[in-house]
Amino acid sequence: MGIKKSKEKISKVKGENEDFFLQVYQVVRLIPKGRVTSYGAIAKYLSAPKASRSVGYAMNTSHTKKPVVPAHRVVNRDGLLTGKHHFSPSSSMQKKLEAEGIKVKKDQVLNFKKVFWDPTIELAL
DNA sequence: CGATTGACGTACG
């Protein structure tokens, strides 16, 4: 019988865990043009309000997923483009947002509350 | 398998 090798991960079972990332990507793709959301809102929608960090981590690898995830529509709860440094160039994030009608000033989304798109409400789980 | 990191968020001083 196959005793687990040292390289095998037994601390966690792979399965629905992968869904978490997929759910994150899916929700981000559902963000309407000209709207933005926050990591916490997505995490909360996935029944993990404290997993906001994991959502951010998921976005980190989002650029390798297809179709391309509009990560530029995801900001922190303050409406700050905290993830802009992950874009190349970093200013491209703001540029994309402005191209959608979202005004950005000093890495901050103007009228953030107005353009905020809450999946827990819009998707009405 | 254990420790560290990270595009966050909330609590505390």
Next chain:
DNA sequence: TCGTACGCCAATC
């Protein structure tokens, strides 16, 4: 009101 510390969850080294 602002700044700092801690917690949470998953991935990576």
